Amino acid sequence: MADKDYYQILGVDRNATENEIKKAYKKQAMKCHPDRCPGDKNAEAKFKEVNKANEILSNKEKRAAYDQYGHAAFDQQGGGAHYNTQFEEAFGSVFSHFSDIFDGGARRGRSRGPSKGSDLGYPISLTLEEAVKGVTKEITIPTQEKCGVCHGSGAKPGSSPMTCSTCGGAGQVIMGQGFLKIQQSCPKCHGEGAIIKNPCTQCHGQGRIKKSKTLAVKIPPGVDTGDRIRLTGEGEAGTHGGSAGDLYVEMQIKTHPIFERDGNNLFCEVPINFTLAALGGEIEIPSLEGKVKLKIPAETQTGKLFRCAGKGVKSVRSAGPGDLHCRVIVETPVNLNEEQKQLLSKLNESFSGSAGEKNSPLSQKFLDRVKKFCDHLTR
Structure with a gap:
């Protein structure tokens, strides 16, 4: 391998950019990776060459030394020992997406510990007058509160959750063999990282209980539809002793009969x-x-x-x-009696002739435009 040109191994010229070298390495590594070519000694040797070439050319200082002195710059350094690391660095981001797909992408490496409760939303209807002047409203919301017996741990008083023996408390396990490995939630502890052998009898190991609570919400003057008020700590209780989430009260202004x-x-x-x-x-x-x-x-x-x-x-x-x-x-007046109709008729008569142009200019202009339009059609 020492006699082969690293640029030729990756299939790039000596002026290649870092991005071009990275792309070329991925392409060559995919072709000859041992997991894709099991038992092929030539492929294994080729894979080591590709990784060694990438190790040198992807490092600015090593590449500069190679460009100046060739292989002699690395004769005493050895090589090939880092090819697995190189492969992980190049392809780790790719296969992390597979992990995201299979485990939801949000629980990687999670261990059992305090977790903040979920935020809650609550719509509240106000009249326009209430929104403009401000008001205090009482609301009753369903929520989950921290269990008063186990204080959120989920375990029976006097006992504690035990670290999961399958995942070692990480909440995640690596599944698969060879080239493709998938990280997923631990099937034994369901991603919690711990197992409750003696669950609390009040909350059945959940650490929270369902309740409803009534709150007095002070609405400031001038709110409008879509405005929100945050009530800190009035959301759902956290798990494993974590803090409670927040409650967001969103304003919805009712339709007003006049305004x-x-x-x-x-x-x-x-x-x-x-x-x-x-x-x-x-x-x-x-x-x-x-x-x-x-x-x-x-x-x-x-x-x-x-x-x-x-x-x-x-x-x-x-x-x-x-x-x-x-x-x-x-x-326009409706339900006219005979006297009113006669008065309006007399008024209408007074609008005839040249007076009509003066009293109803908009009507007269419209009639003039209609006349011109009709005259144009008959030509």
């Missing part, structure tokens, strides 16, 4: 009769602080938006309140 909320602003629609829209006047509109007077200018059209500054919501993230936006909807 719609968008951030700090409130929106509402206010119907007005057509005489008020035409002549103008003053009306009272609702706000979360009570009634507010709103002036309607003469000749107001339906859909016009009015802004009442500072009458919106002060959220938990802002220094000041938003605004209240009111959109007026001009209502």
